[in-house]
Amino acid sequence: MTKSIVIIDGVPNQLGWMPVKYLTELTADLFEADYVSLAPASRARIDKLKTLFAKRTKNRLKPDALFIVPTMAHFWSLYMDDDWKHAFNRVFLWLIDSFHTEDIPRCINRSHIDGIFITTGPADQIIYRQRVNSETTIVPWGADVLLRGSNSVDRNIDVLRLGRQPDTWLDDNKNAAAFLKRDIRYQGRPPRNENALHENNLLVQSYLKRSKYVLAQSNLVDSTRYTHKTKEYLTGRWTDSLACGCIVAGVQPRTDHAFQNCLWPEAVIEFESTDLDHGIGRIAEALQEWTPRKAQLNYLRSLEKLDWRWRLEQIAGAIDLHFPRLDNNIVQLKQKIAETHQLLFSE
Secondary structure, three states: OOOOEEEEEOOOOOHHHHHHHHHHHHHHHHOOOEEEEOOOOOHHHHHHHHHHHHHHOOOOOOOEEEEEEOOHHHHHHHHOOHHHHOOOOOEEEEEOOOOOHHHOOOOHHHOOOOEEEEOOOHHHHHHHHHHHOOOEEEOOOOEOHHHHOOOOOOOOEEEEEOOOOOHHHOOHHHHHHHHHOOOOOEEOOOOOOOOOHHHHHHHHHHHHOOEEEEEOOOOOOOOOOOOOOOOOOOOHHHHHHHHOOOEEEEOOOOOOHHHHHHOOHHHEEEOOOOOHHHHHHHHHHHHHOOOHHHHHHHHHHHHHHOEHHHHHHHHHHHOOOOOHHHHHHHHHHHHHHHHHHHHHHOO
């Protein structure tokens, strides 16, 4: 019997968060749940939604709630009012940037949270269990491989730059000229449209499906200020790239729990430094050995290891709820894995 649950999206409406926005909508769809977006999270909007839920739950069983938010601090800024607490039967959190354990409010353990899901590893799991006094489960990053992945063999981009990079890799024009000297087709950062966020996400996917290698590098070597400075972590740049059959090249986040436990040897090419010439040399060597089979293999392994449906099945089990639509999707996913395996290994 399917129980009622509400997915509450506390993720910013910003370009970099579009893969997570997609995840919140996918979760609501596969959990057959009500979906509420708190972005932009103005106080007036939050108060209106709390009033709405209070009215809806007066004469029926209260639903459970799954908040999908960047950090514990984001959740607490939304949830600290008593009105929320009376609206739901149980409250669960899915923390996307769970590496920010320094953001856990000191008073958070006063609030009853029934379960937390984090994208990072055992060290952070211990911290959340101790400081929040709530069961904490590791749910690594994933991708919608079933619906948005690709094993296409027609790839006219040798190297696609995706997202933030170290200082030595920031200039796309310089990079393109350096790759051209080695007869390598380089595509810089895909076009961006801040006013069409969902379309932008699909555009990136279209570039990934035409690429052999994707340039993505550990947050410990990039030039941005907003990333964590001591903890490495995997992001959607890796999982979305692999889902589309690409190989990820760069300084890899090898200390990350998901990197160590969810990826496979053929998924990445390791750079030993951020030096431009070194990286181009590594990719040039790899291109000599690239075949369409490599794209097909990464697509298959992504279906097996990275699809969001496996993560949602894990969450559904942890919160003891049953979702027929998710079950049907898992059946489709297993069928796709069998078909892809047959195609790849029957030759």
